[in-house]
Amino acid sequence: xxxxxxIHDIHDFSQIINEALTIKNAxxxxxxxxxxKTLVMLFFNASLxxxxxxEKAAKNLGMDVICxxxxxxxxxxxxxxxxxxxxxxxxxxxxxKVIAQYADIIAVRAFPNxxxxxQDNAEIIINSFSKYANVxxxxxxxxxxxxxxxxxxxxxINEFSKxxxxxxxxxxxxHPKALPQSVANSFVTVMxxxxxxxxxTHPKGYELNTDITKDVVINxxxxxxxxxxxxxxxxxxxxxxxxxxxxxxxxNWMITQxxxxxxxxxxxxxxxxxxxxxxxxxxxxxxxVIEQANNRTYAAQVILKKILENLD
Amino acid sequence: xxxxxxIHDIHDFSQIINEALTIKNAxxxxxxxxxxKTLVMLFFNASLxxxxxxEKAAKNLGMDVICxxxxxxxxxxxxxxxxxxxxxxxxxxxxxKVIAQYADIIAVRAFPNxxxxxQDNAEIIINSFSKYANVxxxxxxxxxxxxxxxxxxxxxINEFSKxxxxxxxxxxxxHPKALPQSVANSFVTVMxxxxxxxxxTHPKGYELNTDITKDVVINxxxxxxxxxxxxxxxxxxxxxxxxxxxxxxxxNWMITQxxxxxxxxxxxxxxxxxxxxxxxxxxxxxxxVIEQANNRTYAAQVILKKILENLD
Amino acid sequence: xxxxxxIHDIHDFSQIINEALTIKNAxxxxxxxxxxKTLVMLFFNASLxxxxxxEKAAKNLGMDVICxxxxxxxxxxxxxxxxxxxxxxxxxxxxxKVIAQYADIIAVRAFPNxxxxxQDNAEIIINSFSKYANVxxxxxxxxxxxxxxxxxxxxxINEFSKxxxxxxxxxxxxHPKALPQSVANSFVTVMxxxxxxxxxTHPKGYELNTDITKDVVINxxxxxxxxxxxxxxxxxxxxxxxxxxxxxxxxNWMITQxxxxxxxxxxxxxxxxxxxxxxxxxxxxxxxVIEQANNRTYAAQVILKKILENLD
Numbered sequence: 001x002x003x004x005x006x007i008h009d010i011h012d013f014s015q016i017i018n019e020a021l022t023i024k025n026a027x028x029x030x031x032x033x034x035x036x037k038t039l040v041m042l043f044f045n046a047s048l049x050x051x052x053x054x055e056k057a058a059k060n061l062g063m064d065v066i067c068x069x070x071x072x073x074x075x076x077x078x079x080x081x082x083x084x085x086x087x088x089x090x091x092x093x094x095x096x097k098v099i100a101q102y103a104d105i106i107a108v109r110a111f112p113n114x115x116x117x118x119q120d121n122a123e124i125i126i127n128s129f130s131k132y133a134n135v136x137x138x139x140x141x142x143x144x145x146x147x148x149x150x151x152x153x154x155x156x157i158n159e160f161s162k163x164x165x166x167x168x169x170x171x172x173x174x175h176p177k178a179l180p181q182s183v184a185n186s187f188v189t190v191m192x193x194x195x196x197x198x199x200x201t202h203p204k205g206y207e208l209n210t211d212i213t214k215d216v217v218i219n220x221x222x223x224x225x226x227x228x229x230x231x232x233x234x235x236x237x238x239x240x241x242x243x244x245x246x247x248x249x250x251x252n253w254m255i256t257q258x259x260x261x262x263x264x265x266x267x268x269x270x271x272x273x274x275x276x277x278x279x280x281x282x283x284x285x286x287x288x289v290i291e292q293a294n295n296r297t298y299a300a301q302v303i304l305k306k307i308l309e310n311l312d
Numbered sequence: 313x314x315x316x317x318x319i320h321d322i323h324d325f326s327q328i329i330n331e332a333l334t335i336k337n338a339x340x341x342x343x344x345x346x347x348x349k350t351l352v353m354l355f356f357n358a359s360l361x362x363x364x365x366x367e368k369a370a371k372n373l374g375m376d377v378i379c380x381x382x383x384x385x386x387x388x389x390x391x392x393x394x395x396x397x398x399x400x401x402x403x404x405x406x407x408x409k410v411i412a413q414y415a416d417i418i419a420v421r422a423f424p425n426x427x428x429x430x431q432d433n434a435e436i437i438i439n440s441f442s443k444y445a446n447v448x449x450x451x452x453x454x455x456x457x458x459x460x461x462x463x464x465x466x467x468x469i470n471e472f473s474k475x476x477x478x479x480x481x482x483x484x485x486x487h488p489k490a491l492p493q494s495v496a497n498s499f500v501t502v503m504x505x506x507x508x509x510x511x512x513t514h515p516k517g518y519e520l521n522t523d524i525t526k527d528v529v530i531n532x533x534x535x536x537x538x539x540x541x542x543x544x545x546x547x548x549x550x551x552x553x554x555x556x557x558x559x560x561x562x563x564n565w566m567i568t569q570x571x572x573x574x575x576x577x578x579x580x581x582x583x584x585x586x587x588x589x590x591x592x593x594x595x596x597x598x599x600x601v602i603e604q605a606n607n608r609t610y611a612a613q614v615i616l617k618k619i620l621e622n623l624d
Numbered sequence: 625x626x627x628x629x630x631i632h633d634i635h636d637f638s639q640i641i642n643e644a645l646t647i648k649n650a651x652x653x654x655x656x657x658x659x660x661k662t663l664v665m666l667f668f669n670a671s672l673x674x675x676x677x678x679e680k681a682a683k684n685l686g687m688d689v690i691c692x693x694x695x696x697x698x699x700x701x702x703x704x705x706x707x708x709x710x711x712x713x714x715x716x717x718x719x720x721k722v723i724a725q726y727a728d729i730i731a732v733r734a735f736p737n738x739x740x741x742x743q744d745n746a747e748i749i750i751n752s753f754s755k756y757a758n759v760x761x762x763x764x765x766x767x768x769x770x771x772x773x774x775x776x777x778x779x780x781i782n783e784f785s786k787x788x789x790x791x792x793x794x795x796x797x798x799h800p801k802a803l804p805q806s807v808a809n810s811f812v813t814v815m816x817x818x819x820x821x822x823x824x825t826h827p828k829g830y831e832l833n834t835d836i837t838k839d840v841v842i843n844x845x846x847x848x849x850x851x852x853x854x855x856x857x858x859x860x861x862x863x864x865x866x867x868x869x870x871x872x873x874x875x876n877w878m879i880t881q882x883x884x885x886x887x888x889x890x891x892x893x894x895x896x897x898x899x900x901x902x903x904x905x906x907x908x909x910x911x912x913v914i915e916q917a918n919n920r921t922y923a924a925q926v927i928l929k930k931i932l933e934n935l936d
Contacts, residue, residue: 027348028348036651036652036684038680038683040676046383046385046386048380048386048402048407048410048411049410051378051380052352052378052380052411052414052415053413053414055378056350056376056378056414059350059376060348064680064683066675066676066679066680068672068675068676071670073670074670074672077897080903081898081903082897082898083897083898083899084896084897084898084899085800085896085898085899086800088896089894089896090672090893090894090895091895091897093906093907094893094894094895094906094913094914095672095894097914097917098672098673098893098914098917099672099676101677101914101917101918101920101921102676102677102680102921103676176397176398269402269406269410270401270402270406270407271402271403271406272396272397272400272401273389273394273395273396273403274393274394274395274396274397275395275396275397279392279393282405282406283405289406290406290409290410290413293409293410293413294413296413297413297414339660340660358695358697358698360692360698360714360719360722360723361722363690363692364664364690364692364723364726364727365725365726367690368662368688368690368726371662371688372660488709488710581714581718581722582713582714582718582719583714583715583718584708584709584712584713585701585706585707585708585715586705586706586707586708587707587708587709591704591705594717594718595717601718602718602721602722602725605721605722605725606725608725609725609726
């Protein structure tokens, strides 16, 4: 594997999931692979799970890890030809090429602004690092995608699935803040690769990018959509069409034990209790959220392993 | 040892101190113990000594260390049943369980607010991590206790003591800011476990929590209290009864070479020169403050070693 | 080597450069040297290249690295005899001695204020660490010097030089902010040690400290100075005589491909495109900036290696 900036960098999902589960059983078996290799992680936004799980995964593989929280003092320029006599002090061309001098793999987190759809869709930060750094780049959640989360979700569904073709539902839920579509986007993309019966449910107006959802069934009736579900993945996102807007905070869309029935509950965390989902669900045995978080390590580790094996 | 959130997690002080001194003589002798084990340190407040000494101790044992400075963007919810539609974005239940997926030991620093005594005494942060994380928790200074500091202090007294039952005095000293009682509390608790003649001296109104001081002699006359002392531990704290208040900044309580006589001077650092203690003391051979700081490493290391030995 | 706070800590430049190039060819050959040794890096200012390259160098040598970004909550006192009842909470005497308990080498970055020349020239932070810490200190850029950058520059010139005595020109270039003289100072100092034909060019008023430039030729005509240059090192700095002031933002001083002719272009980065230098230069094969950044690792590594070899 040459990079992991999008789900489509995985060509054989079944193989990757199986290898991740092998790693989960023996996480320290490939510690030689990362010897004398350095992962540099750049966070343009805060992180808990992604930082800890990716650092842990890299160290499980024997890598050195340097984690940098980018603060406001580092103003990068992304445009070509700019006369940089204002606020930007370093061009991404130099920044990416320089960091690649010190890193064998660069991992980057950069959230969207949710104000300019075209700008967010351009994925300028992660794409610029990919373009200018001559080392593999890993996406730690970008403007439109969170492929490590989606891989961890796929691993978790694989582990807990009893049916040959389980019914998986992605349900929108309310949230007081405008959140990115990235987790939902990547989950939708992965579900299209797996042997599942997949449905999306959300209030009208919350349609995701149709280039991503393609022909996935969308049901605006949450109760109907959830019927006989095996896995219910819950997530808030802000509107894509009316970009970045909060169109609804309808508390009726909160997930309850009643609605869930026997389905497993999934969420990428952090989750607002009794807003996204009621306590009874999170505190029940049907909640997979902690195991999803655990699988973040093995999702990152299988990706880093594949990239390390392809180095040199 | 299953955890180290309070002094009382140590059952045999003499054994722990001796083992710490053995480690001090050969700090790298147990480097296999921590192989493939990760310490995650969470700092809700700034740290110099605690961060460096604990990270050093963990690496001396061969552990991987991930250090996270918690900033204002991570608003944890601690109450049960809250509808989290306001400022808190993650519940401690999820946070603790998730971090435990990536850590073999979690260490936490969380200072008191010094405004609500009951809330500070509840130790909600450290206790919540202990309750919800299924891995051992270490206290890096909480609202009411600093047990790693107190263990380092005990090690230092043991190293420098010439008497079979030395006289140890804890003296309050003035400070321009309202400081926690945690260092004093843990020092008092430890002194009650050691073969020492222990006295506390402070201005009236600065009585510590009597559940902690119990029957320790309190002498409001500093000069009298310091007579014939072998060790003088100096520390400011804000009032406990009139909670969090500064009742005195009386410069007469500053420690001078005259008052100290032949006693050894101890302080946890950082120390305000010529406010807490005059230069002459800190710059003399009777000052043990640097050795106390050095022993922070071995205090942390013996605790981590005991916890690692008890894992699995 | 006992420390590296200034260029003059290197006694044999030719030997150091050759050893750095040997390390560059086999960076992991001395990994035993740093076993059980800790580098503590203290950044009073932001850092990208210096942090990454120095951490990488230390880990190449097998060291543990702890990196601390010093924020505003740590107010150090540097004066002797102060009654510390105001904003400073810890004296450098304690801070340096304490950190030395946890570090085998301490590396420090502390920029100038550019308001008080005498204060900046006193280099109080780096000198205080050198005075009070009983372990070697490395300069990660101080008020007046950036010796690791200058060593990387010397290595780069050595690598790319075809002439036995190449012509090297240091040229000032415009910048919208007042920048330190430290990079220029250290570059000038190093050039005086190497077999090069060295000239400085800048507008009148931008003379560097004459204790540093000594008898180096200064040519106020940039075009004339650049004639037949083999290497052109470009850097902005604020005035030294009229201390910290911006006297000119004359865009005619920007480096262009025309001015550069066949010379190699050097800059320490970050660089403002089309302000310091036009795109055409940075994007050409004559630009050595990325290789300079790469050589930061080997400059740091040869210094750390020399210091480690001298420990104990």
